[in-house]
Amino acid sequence: MNNQSNPRPLPTTIPEYLEQLRAALAGADPAMIQDALYDAEEYLRSELAEQAGKSEAEVIAGVAGSYGAPEEVAEIYRETEVTVNRALRTPAAGRRPAPVPPMAGAAAAAGAAVAAKPRSPAARFFGVVLDPHTYGALFYMLLSLVTGIFFFTWVVTGLSLSVSLLILIVGIPVLLLFLGSVRVLSLVEGRIIEALLGVRMPRRPAYTDRSQGWLARIGAMFTDGRTWLTMLYFVLMLPLGVAYFSVATTLLSTSLALVFAPMAEVVFDQPVGIWVDGVKMASGVWLWPLSIAAGVLLLFATLHLARAIGRLHGAVAKHLLVRL
Amino acid sequence: MGDFEAQLRKFQKELSAGTVSLALLAVLAKAQEPLYGYLIAKELERTGDGVLSGKQSALYPVLRNLEGAGLLESHVEPSVAGPPRRYYRINDEGRAVLRQWIAAWNATRDSLESVLEGVER
Numbered sequence: 001m002n003n004q005s006n007p008r009p010l011p012t013t014i015p016e017y018l019e020q021l022r023a024a025l026a027g028a029d030p031a032m033i034q035d036a037l038y039d040a041e042e043y044l045r046s047e048l049a050e051q052a053g054k055s056e057a058e059v060i061a062g063v064a065g066s067y068g069a070p071e072e073v074a075e076i077y078r079e080t081e082v083t084v085n086r087a088l089r090t091p092a093a094g095r096r097p098a099p100v101p102p103m104a105g106a107a108a109a110a111g112a113a114v115a116a117k118p119r120s121p122a123a124r125f126f127g128v129v130l131d132p133h134t135y136g137a138l139f140y141m142l143l144s145l146v147t148g149i150f151f152f153t154w155v156v157t158g159l160s161l162s163v164s165l166l167i168l169i170v171g172i173p174v175l176l177l178f179l180g181s182v183r184v185l186s187l188v189e190g191r192i193i194e195a196l197l198g199v200r201m202p203r204r205p206a207y208t209d210r211s212q213g214w215l216a217r218i219g220a221m222f223t224d225g226r227t228w229l230t231m232l233y234f235v236l237m238l239p240l241g242v243a244y245f246s247v248a249t250t251l252l253s254t255s256l257a258l259v260f261a262p263m264a265e266v267v268f269d270q271p272v273g274i275w276v277d278g279v280k281m282a283s284g285v286w287l288w289p290l291s292i293a294a295g296v297l298l299l300f301a302t303l304h305l306a307r308a309i310g311r312l313h314g315a316v317a318k319h320l321l322v323r324l
Numbered sequence: 325m326g327d328f329e330a331q332l333r334k335f336q337k338e339l340s341a342g343t344v345s346l347a348l349l350a351v352l353a354k355a356q357e358p359l360y361g362y363l364i365a366k367e368l369e370r371t372g373d374g375v376l377s378g379k380q381s382a383l384y385p386v387l388r389n390l391e392g393a394g395l396l397e398s399h400v401e402p403s404v405a406g407p408p409r410r411y412y413r414i415n416d417e418g419r420a421v422l423r424q425w426i427a428a429w430n431a432t433r434d435s436l437e438s439v440l441e442g443v444e445r
Contacts, residue, residue, distance in 0.1 A: 035388075041407050042360070042409060042410075043381070043384075045403075046362035046363075047362065067380045068380070073379065073381040076381050080382065
């Protein structure tokens with residue numbers, strides 16, 4: 001096959017190849033770039049190990065035919081990402097589902113299950129219950145109290161422990177272990193966010209240039225802004241987690257209490273009404289439908305809020321965890 | 325002339341887009357042990373060059389999708405050659421899906437062959 005779309009000379013080393021690939025993917029989703037670089041490095045290093053005796057440049061020249069030149073690989077990833085996203089995403093409200101490409105196979109069947117017609121504002125307001133991300137976000141808000149406390153404790157303990165131990169030699173390995181653990185936790189949090197909030201996050205660890213010595217690589221960990229931004233994110237997760245948890249539990253319990261208040265009177269014989277400072281202001285059967293209506297409205301408003309917070313938090317996480 | 329070639333390439337791309345998932349599942353179903361991306365690519369290159377008229381980099385995202393759809397399982401092992409490798413293995417659901425896909429493929433192939441019969445080559 002001849003291919004004219006290859007204006008740049010072929011790279012001669014693996015870092016050069018990855019650099020060209022990164023350049024060719026410029027502007028794409030950072031999480032996808034990270035995955036693409038990871039995949040390419042695995043292939044290139046395996047090929048190099050397989051063909052011992054050949055030079056790096058020769059191996060890469062061969063790889064351009066089988067795996068693809070950087071520009072071609074970039075093109076493939078861009079296309080696949082679009083296809084896959086379209087197949088996996090449940091159709092948004094008021095939009096027709098896109099034709100499902102054959103490659104998506106089984107995943108598409110699940111994704112295309114709900115077909116939506118253009119809908120009225122009321123349907124859009126109540127349609128929030130059909131969006132799986134709503135429940136993901138709600139669950140994330142509840143979970144973030146636990147993860148927030150854990151991340152915060154981890155970063156604060158790790159930082160203070162390794163910095164104070166730096167006076168002794170042991171501090172250096174402790175610090176390095178800690179920095180490594182932050183990267184792993186960043187990936188874990190990314191997976192949680194993608195699963196619950198539906199924001200594309202990296203599926204592979206960040207690419208590190210293996211051609212440099214280990215000293216240079218350790219140095220790179222300190223100069224890499226992502227290391228510090230990740231820690232900042234983890235520290236922020238404590239207040240955010242507490243806030244998310246409080247908001248979610250307060251609103252959920254209030255709205256559910258309003259909905260089920262009449263039931264309390266019917267089933268458990270508890271008086272239902274509005275009291276202010278122990279003085280009954282209103283009670284009676286006429287209050288029941290109002291209470292239920294207010295509860296249902298508040299419940300749906302809570303779901304909307306949860307979804308909005310989920311989107312916002314996803315954007316924050318993306319900026320702090322996968323900046324390239 | 326170049327126009328014909330572009331059309332052929334586009335057709336090949338569409339063909340392989342539809343069949344690459346099937347080929348990957350088949351390779352992993354035949355394999356005795358878990359394989360990582362590079363080995364899978366090489367195995368496909370060795371046995372079926374028809375499907376792989378495209379580039380092998382296209383396989384990695386598809387592998388990830390198949391895993392996401394619950395048809396494959398994977399684990400990571402460190403390697404001396406480079407970054408840690410992700411090894412893929414087909415699970416029972418994957419085998420069940422593969423059986424269905426093979427039936428669908430056979431039906432498609434048979435009907436296409438009967439349609440193509442008698443066409444001038």
